[in-house]
Amino acid sequence: MKALDKYNARVDAAGSLLCVGLDSDIGMIPAAFSADEWPQLAFNRAIIDASAPYASAYKFNMAFYEANGASGWRQLAASLEYLRQSQPDILTICDAKRGDIGNTSAAYARSIFDELGFDAVTLNPYLGRDALQPFLEYEGKACIILCRTSNPGSAEIQNLRLPQGPLWQVVAEMVVEEWNENGNCMLVAAATNPEDMTRIRAIAGDMTLLVPGIGAQGGDVDAVIRAGLNSAGRGLIINSSRGIIFADDPATAAASLRDAINACRDDLTLPSA
Amino acid sequence: MKALDKYNARVDAAGSLLCVGLDSDIGMIPAAFSADEWPQLAFNRAIIDASAPYASAYKFNMAFYEANGASGWRQLAASLEYLRQSQPDILTICDAKRGDIGNTSAAYARSIFDELGFDAVTLNPYLGRDALQPFLEYEGKACIILCRTSNPGSAEIQNLRLPQGPLWQVVAEMVVEEWNENGNCMLVAAATNPEDMTRIRAIAGDMTLLVPGIGAQGGDVDAVIRAGLNSAGRGLIINSSRGIIFADDPATAAASLRDAINACRDDLTLPSA
Numbered sequence: 001m002k003a004l005d006k007y008n009a010r011v012d013a014a015g016s017l018l019c020v021g022l023d024s025d026i027g028m029i030p031a032a033f034s035a036d037e038w039p040q041l042a043f044n045r046a047i048i049d050a051s052a053p054y055a056s057a058y059k060f061n062m063a064f065y066e067a068n069g070a071s072g073w074r075q076l077a078a079s080l081e082y083l084r085q086s087q088p089d090i091l092t093i094c095d096a097k098r099g100d101i102g103n104t105s106a107a108y109a110r111s112i113f114d115e116l117g118f119d120a121v122t123l124n125p126y127l128g129r130d131a132l133q134p135f136l137e138y139e140g141k142a143c144i145i146l147c148r149t150s151n152p153g154s155a156e157i158q159n160l161r162l163p164q165g166p167l168w169q170v171v172a173e174m175v176v177e178e179w180n181e182n183g184n185c186m187l188v189a190a191a192t193n194p195e196d197m198t199r200i201r202a203i204a205g206d207m208t209l210l211v212p213g214i215g216a217q218g219g220d221v222d223a224v225i226r227a228g229l230n231s232a233g234r235g236l237i238i239n240s241s242r243g244i245i246f247a248d249d250p251a252t253a254a255a256s257l258r259d260a261i262n263a264c265r266d267d268l269t270l271p272s273a
Numbered sequence: 274m275k276a277l278d279k280y281n282a283r284v285d286a287a288g289s290l291l292c293v294g295l296d297s298d299i300g301m302i303p304a305a306f307s308a309d310e311w312p313q314l315a316f317n318r319a320i321i322d323a324s325a326p327y328a329s330a331y332k333f334n335m336a337f338y339e340a341n342g343a344s345g346w347r348q349l350a351a352s353l354e355y356l357r358q359s360q361p362d363i364l365t366i367c368d369a370k371r372g373d374i375g376n377t378s379a380a381y382a383r384s385i386f387d388e389l390g391f392d393a394v395t396l397n398p399y400l401g402r403d404a405l406q407p408f409l410e411y412e413g414k415a416c417i418i419l420c421r422t423s424n425p426g427s428a429e430i431q432n433l434r435l436p437q438g439p440l441w442q443v444v445a446e447m448v449v450e451e452w453n454e455n456g457n458c459m460l461v462a463a464a465t466n467p468e469d470m471t472r473i474r475a476i477a478g479d480m481t482l483l484v485p486g487i488g489a490q491g492g493d494v495d496a497v498i499r500a501g502l503n504s505a506g507r508g509l510i511i512n513s514s515r516g517i518i519f520a521d522d523p524a525t526a527a528a529s530l531r532d533a534i535n536a537c538r539d540d541l542t543l544p545s546a
Contacts, residue, residue, distance in 0.1 A: 025380060063373060063380035069388055070346040077342065099397060100336060100370050101424040101485075107298060107336035115342055124372060126399045126419060130426030146399060151374040153403030160443060162435055170433060212374075 003119040003142035004208060007091040010056040011234050018258045019057035021241025022047065022079065025064045028246060040065065040072060044079035047245050048086065051254035057091035057237050058083055077116055084117065092119045097146060099124035099131055106134035113138050120144055122188060125171050129179050139182045147172050147200060150190035150213030168196065172203045186210055189228065191219025197227040206230040208237060215243030225264035233269040276392040276415035277481060280364040283329040284507050291531045292330035294514025295320065298337045301519060313338065313345060317352035320518050321359065324527035330364035330510050331356055350389055357390065365392045370419060372397035372404055379407035386411050393417055395461060398444050402452050412455045420445050420473060423463035423486030441469065445476045459483055462501065464492025470500035479503040481510060488516030498537035506542040
């Protein structure tokens with residue numbers, strides 16, 4: 001099954017647009033897990049068990065595993081394997097923001113899609129399409145290309161003004177019109193810039209958007225849903241990382257966010273009485 | 274010692290601007306090493322031993338180790354450790370092209386600079402300066418920011434035309450004028466675009482440029498030296514990967530390229546008779 005179809009099926013089955021970000025920084029893992037031989041794996045298993053009923057995707061941020069060296073890499077792979085076994089219907093995203101020349105991108109693609117077995121990966125557009133082509137050729141996987149990111153200084157480069165519009169808009173148009181030949185592209189559109197998300201939705205048609213920036217970074221759920229829902233009432237992968245995994249009660253935090261998203265979604269998609 | 278000072282001292286001592294790229298793709302490692310328990314490590318040790326007399330830097334391309342999972346990560350770390358022990362004067366570059374939001378970049382920086390212990394890292398500018406700030410704060414390390422890359426389709430985004438010039442030029446100006454507060458920035462300027470390198474040199478003053486694209490990718494040594502040498506007759510880290518490490522005789526390949534670089538350099542910097 002294609003990554004997009006897998007996600008959409010899960011969204012409908014679970015009634016959720018929520019993605020839980022496993023930014024499992026080893027320095028922030030609660031004491032109950034930090035004494036484990038594999039603390040990141042033990043923590044991730046607990047988070048997955050607690051939050052899976054409310055999640056349609058999990059996003060693994062590679063930095064927090066690489067920071068733990070070969071052990072981190074093994075715990076990443078084992079966490080992903082646990083997730084795939086216990087929750088085979090949930091989309092798995094590798095948040096790696098890769099982008100390199102062709103033969104290097106081919107190695108990254110093998111690593112992320114074949115060796116680790118993720119359904120989707122985040123990619124950086126600065127090197128151009130040919131650099132991402134080895135990823136784009138995996139028709140069944142999803143390639144989620146950075147367009148408008150959630151960091152405070154994201155405008156510095158992304159909002160540079162070209163005659164046809166800001167750089168992020170040009171990137172969105174390129175992805176939608178040219179890079180998406182295999183129908184496997186998605187875009188990153190941050191919750192912290194809902195006005196830009198409205199314009200990205202207008203460019204992207206029904207393309208699915210990965211939305212970072214909710215929660216710790218200040219993005220507003222209602223604004224995201226209004227700006228980003230597609231014509232099928234889906235089209236958004238709304239990520240929260242620290243706000244869920246480091247909450248006192250991750251299950252409740254995930255359920256609350258899922259419910260908040262659905263409340264806004266119902267307002268927009270249900271027929272009024 | 275700062276990374277830039279380390280590199281310059283080595284350039285003068287070894288008489289070389291050559292960087293050897295350890296793109297040690299496990300599928301391309303010669304049979305003599307592929308039966309080893311740690312084939313990437315065994316291969317890298319042999320390449321380092323053969324090429325070190327002619328090299329002032331080594332660049333490890335992370336993709337080719339990540340493609341080999343936790344084992345690849347361990348072999349990367351062990352190869353770097355071998356290089357640091359056997360050749361402590363040679364600059365070590367992590368070619369990772371990272372760029373992410375702040376807390377994630379901080380984790381990558383810890384991984385690359387503290388855990389692995391590299392002198393330098395390649396970074397992607399698309400997210401803006403604040404995303405790279407955790408790297409930039411390591412004053413003794415070098416942050417090598419993508420400006421003009423060597424892939425065939427690099428112009429697609431990098432040459433997008435803003436009122437003040439192409440995107441790569443705007444990136445170069447930002448790095449030189451704003452991001453380089455700690456004097457630890459460098460730029461990637463591909464050998465495949467020597468005309469653009471001339472303009473990057475004009476913008477960058479004496480800033481050091483990492484130059485991919487020589488050899489297998491078609492860049493011309495003479496054009497690179499003419500375009501890129503700085504006022505001290507240095508300022509270039511000229512990388513060759515496949516053209517050296519997969520040559521029949523890596524030592525001769527490294528010596529030949531070092532000599533070809535120096536012949537062009539002498540033409541430009543020695544007083545004429």
